[in-house]
Amino acid sequence: MEDMLTVERISQTYQAENGELTALEEISFSVKEGEFVSIVGPSGCGKSTLLSIVAGMIRPTYGTVFLHGEPVTGISPSIGYMLQRDNLLEWRNIAQNAILGLEIRKQATPENIAYANSLLKAYGLWEFRDKYPSQLSGGMRQRAALIRTLAVKPEVFLLDEAFSALDYQTRLAVTDDVHRILKKEKKTTLMVTHDISESISMSDRVIVLSRRPAHIAKILKIDFADPDLTPLEKRKQHQFQDYFNTIWKELDVHV
Amino acid sequence: MYNQTPAVPVSKERAAYLQRQKRKKRGIRIVQISIVVVIVAMWELLANLGIIDSFIMSQPSRMVKTLMNLGDNGLLTHLGVTCMETLIGFLLGTGLGVGIAVLLWWSQTLSQIFEPFLVVLNALPKIALGPVFIVWVGAGMQAIIVMALAISLIVTVLEMLNGFLNTEEEMVKMVRTFGANRRQEFTTVVMPSNLHTLFHSMKVNIGLSLVGVIAGEFLVSKAGLGYLIVYGGQVFKLDLVMTSVVILAVVAALLYQSVVVAERLVTRKMSHSN
Numbered sequence: 001m002e003d004m005l006t007v008e009r010i011s012q013t014y015q016a017e018n019g020e021l022t023a024l025e026e027i028s029f030s031v032k033e034g035e036f037v038s039i040v041g042p043s044g045c046g047k048s049t050l051l052s053i054v055a056g057m058i059r060p061t062y063g064t065v066f067l068h069g070e071p072v073t074g075i076s077p078s079i080g081y082m083l084q085r086d087n088l089l090e091w092r093n094i095a096q097n098a099i100l101g102l103e104i105r106k107q108a109t110p111e112n113i114a115y116a117n118s119l120l121k122a123y124g125l126w127e128f129r130d131k132y133p134s135q136l137s138g139g140m141r142q143r144a145a146l147i148r149t150l151a152v153k154p155e156v157f158l159l160d161e162a163f164s165a166l167d168y169q170t171r172l173a174v175t176d177d178v179h180r181i182l183k184k185e186k187k188t189t190l191m192v193t194h195d196i197s198e199s200i201s202m203s204d205r206v207i208v209l210s211r212r213p214a215h216i217a218k219i220l221k222i223d224f225a226d227p228d229l230t231p232l233e234k235r236k237q238h239q240f241q242d243y244f245n246t247i248w249k250e251l252d253v254h255v
Numbered sequence: 256m257y258n259q260t261p262a263v264p265v266s267k268e269r270a271a272y273l274q275r276q277k278r279k280k281r282g283i284r285i286v287q288i289s290i291v292v293v294i295v296a297m298w299e300l301l302a303n304l305g306i307i308d309s310f311i312m313s314q315p316s317r318m319v320k321t322l323m324n325l326g327d328n329g330l331l332t333h334l335g336v337t338c339m340e341t342l343i344g345f346l347l348g349t350g351l352g353v354g355i356a357v358l359l360w361w362s363q364t365l366s367q368i369f370e371p372f373l374v375v376l377n378a379l380p381k382i383a384l385g386p387v388f389i390v391w392v393g394a395g396m397q398a399i400i401v402m403a404l405a406i407s408l409i410v411t412v413l414e415m416l417n418g419f420l421n422t423e424e425e426m427v428k429m430v431r432t433f434g435a436n437r438r439q440e441f442t443t444v445v446m447p448s449n450l451h452t453l454f455h456s457m458k459v460n461i462g463l464s465l466v467g468v469i470a471g472e473f474l475v476s477k478a479g480l481g482y483l484i485v486y487g488g489q490v491f492k493l494d495l496v497m498t499s500v501v502i503l504a505v506v507a508a509l510l511y512q513s514v515v516v517a518e519r520l521v522t523r524k525m526s527h528s529n
Contacts, residue, residue, distance in 0.1 A: 104434060104435045
């Protein structure tokens with residue numbers, strides 16, 4: 001499979017009144033089509049900045065992001081971005097929330113709306129289309145947010161700590177849910193998380209970043225005997241602990 | 256979500272609780288009404304007994320008489336003039352205020368440039384500008400409306416801008432990830448999530464406009480409740496002054512209440528939490 005997304009020698013330096021801060025240093029990696037890659041790193045190391053750069057929301061100080069070989073210069077329509085919280089608009093019902101992205105991109109054509117509706121049907125939210133976000137559970141809200149992003153048909157999905165606002169039990173269930181949907185829709189995904197277990201259970205590869213200024217400490221290929229295991233099942237495999245220990249050692253966490 | 260459907264049998268404790276709440280509410284209302292009744296009755300009684308001078312204090316029965324002669328003494332026309340000036344001032348103040356707030360939200364540089372001016376203008380007692388307005392726009396209704404506008408404008412700008420700038424950052428980022436431009440950010444997230452700010456601002460403004468109008472009428476006018484109060488005071492028609500003040504209180508309450516009703520209608524349409 002060809003490389004869908006290539007990050008080439010990205011460096012990011014912040015200018016502030018009290019000095020200069022290097023957040024990212026010479027980050028290079030690529031993501032293949034259909035692959036699920038996670039980035040883990042100590043908090044405050046610039047993981048989210050890296051994701052914003054990939055999305056084209058921040059211009060890096062040095063380096064380039066390529067999507068299908070084309071440099072990313074602004075917010076790209078082929079990239080779908082999911083943030084920590086679902087950010088559903090309380091004054092819109094679920095069906096209206098699902099087509100928000102389409103509306104903003106002025107693509108709310110009958111076909112595209114029908115596609116959004118088919119997603120709602122496929123992922124069990126069709127009966128809730130007239131409900132408002134406050135009437136849904138946390139897991140369902142997250143799924144609605146996912147559909148909102150899927151509806152604009154992005155090729156690459158970026159997840160920015162997308163589950164960290166959920167409580168632990170919901171989080172495990174939602175992780176399974178999102179992983180299943182993204183695999184089924186054959187989406188290429190780049191996820192940022194501080195949760196080591198989450199990264200192992202969901203990804204094909206894990207990129208470990210060092211402390212600031214962040215550079216790539218290790219890229220770890222995750223291989224379970226059965227690739228069709230759900231994230232929750234992967235957590236029960238014996239290799240899981242080995243991967244966890246490897247990443248833990250790389251992160252070099254001190255209290 | 257609270258269960259308010261009476262179809263579900265209510266527990267004994269719940270029934271007792273509801274009963275207690277209802278009784279307490281009714282008690283408060285009774286006390287409130289009694290206070291008004293007692294004051295009015297004492298006022299009337301003491302005036303009749305000659306303990307207070309009804310010439311300088313007026314008296315409820317004389318105020319009622321003044322009210323009955325609405326047509327003759329022109330109270331109705333004066334009332335209409337004041338209400339119209341207030342409404343115009345209110346609409347201008349709210350509209351312009353929101354408009355300026357949008358501009359300042361749009362451009363961070365602009366808001367940084369104007370911040371100190373806004374702060375000073377906000378602290379300045381606008382009534383001090385009364386004579387200036389009269390010279391600028393002429394001694395008439397224009398000056399009164401400008402007064403009402405001046406009093407409500409800056410507060411609106413500051414309050415709305417503050418609301419706009421405090422819109423949840425992640426929400427704005429979310430629409431930005433879909434490629435939203437500044438206008439779309441505003442219409443999809445910033446304005447809808449600031450409806451409560453708008454209504455709060457309107458509630459404050461309706462009162463401020465009335466203050467501006469009365470102050471303006473004190474200074475220049477030939478008509479309006481403010482004019483009537485000043486005129487009544489000068490010719491010692493305290494019945495007229497007192498009646499005007501009472502009408503003013505009723506008008507203020509009605510205007511405020513109409514904003515409350517409008518808010519309830521809009522929020523019921525927009526929010527579905529219950």
